[in-house]
Amino acid sequence: MRLVALSLLGLSGVFAFLFHVMHVRWRDCFDAMGRCFDVQSGVVYQQQSGLVWGQLTAATFAGAIVVIWLSWKRG
Secondary structure (H helix, E strand, O other): OHHHHHHHHHHHHHHHHHHHHHOHHHOOOOOOOOEEEEOOOOEEEEOHHHHHHHHHHHHHHHHHHHHHHHHHHHO
């Protein structure tokens, strides 16, 4: 159970990092269509990616909390 909880917490951290890199850093750059073009790297960031990375972060973190809670409840 601890390995599952640690894995979920690790995934949550990875997804939170990706949420920051792919969305939060560019939130002031998005246009009306929800796109942001980074001239230096030639990458187009989509505003909708923030929703995906945010949901993955929340789901894995919530899963980790549930696993930890169930393991404490078991004894």
